[in-house]
Amino acid sequence: MRNRLKLLRVERGWTQEQLGQALGVSRQAVNALETEKHDPSLDLAYRIAVLFARPVEDIFENPHA
Numbered sequence: 001m002r003n004r005l006k007l008l009r010v011e012r013g014w015t016q017e018q019l020g021q022a023l024g025v026s027r028q029a030v031n032a033l034e035t036e037k038h039d040p041s042l043d044l045a046y047r048i049a050v051l052f053a054r055p056v057e058d059i060f061e062n063p064h065a
Helices: 005-011 016-023 027-034 042-052
Strands: none
Touching (some): 005 027
């Protein structure tokens, strides 16, 4: 699933570790999301959207839709 997670994280000046802590996941999980090796659960996608104060659709895009 394509996403803008890295761009949003960098705009805030956060490391992957800091973002992971804010979301309650590991740095490795953040890296897997940013490199599109792993899709977030619905719960995690929602928490990311709330953290960045954006709709889920602004952060994640399904290339097959």
